[in-house]
Amino acid sequence: MIHIGIIGSGVMAHTHAEAFSGIRGCVIRACCDTDAARAAELARRFAVPNVYSDFRHLLADPLIDAISIVTPDPLHAPMSIAGIKAGKHVLCEKPLATSVADAQKMVVAAKREGVITMVNFTYRNAPAIQKAAHIIQSGQLGEVRHVQANYLQSWLTGNQWGDWRTSPQWLWRLSTGHGSMGVLGDIGVHILDFASFPVGPVKTVNCLLKTLPKAPRNRIGRYRLDANDTAIISVEFANGAVGSITATRWATGKANSLTLSIHCDKGALEVDLDRSENSLMLCTGRDIHRTLWKEKSCPRTPTIYQRFIKSIRTGKNEPPDFARVAEIQRVLDACLRSDATDSTVRV
């Protein structure tokens, strides 16, 4: 039996609890939140026996094998490092950290203690992206030439996820003072992984970040709304391919859309998670001359939560571990520098 402690009991923690509850041989032993009502609600819903307000008390429980960190972004690094030092395996939410320096410290700590680490790149759960990575890396479509990847949300204009003006869950994401790296750190990190997982490492970026007006004096209560809400990134990959990657919260009419097109010299593929998580579109062979696309279904693949538990059982760290995600953190930092200096930056 693997015993899990969940740190942070907000919205996403319920997804973690549900996922771990569904894995045989895995039990949630404790949860924690500085907001007692949230921790109590998570504990009630998933019958969690131990509830804490201080995460250090949770870490002190020797029966807890692994922790899930589901707190706001600036807490990921200190909580992960404390967990690793306590000998716990760590599944951490994205972004891994708020700087490359912190991400590196997390990688070093994990190596030193020899624990399993993973980051919750949720969209790797889609069989379509796993298949896309397999197809591209097998070389069957030839050399990658052009890549387009978009992650589009609209919670600043639509109320499908509630009213952001009255919800701390959205307000902290809009405020650098609350540790947010804006849309770049929130969902830009997902789409950078989504593109570079199949295509390979990013070499250079030229990034435009925008923070558009959204409230009088751009402030709501104690939240200064200064975090970027659109990121447009021109990318060159190490393999020579080029592309564009976009993340925005202003895509009115799109709730949570991820798309990826990879065009190679012998074929192309497209992943569109709104269309299907379980299939992708392929244009290959003679079809490239007729620009004809065919749907290809993709076999089921394990979720990040299942991979994390399997890694603990086997002792073999499956991706994406902290080391891989620290590379993405490097791309995020390069994007910030590129925007600040209005120049192309080497990652």
Ligand SMILES: NC(=O)c1ccc[n+]([C@@H]2O[C@H](COP(=O)([O-])OP(=O)(O)OC[C@H]3O[C@@H](n4cnc5c(N)ncnc54)[C@H](O)[C@@H]3O)[C@@H](O)[C@H]2O)c1
């Ligand atoms: N992988 C994904 O697809 C995905 C989706 C949503 C959110 N997330 C990530 O999950 C994390 C949490 O997001 P959320 O939407 O659940 O936010 P949230 O605001 O709903 O939840 C965060 C919780 O952490 C608690 N918290 C704050 N400080 C704490 C502390 N010191 N100790 C214990 N608890 C503390 C807060 O009280 C809150 O309940 C973020 O890093 C976010 O980027 C990832």
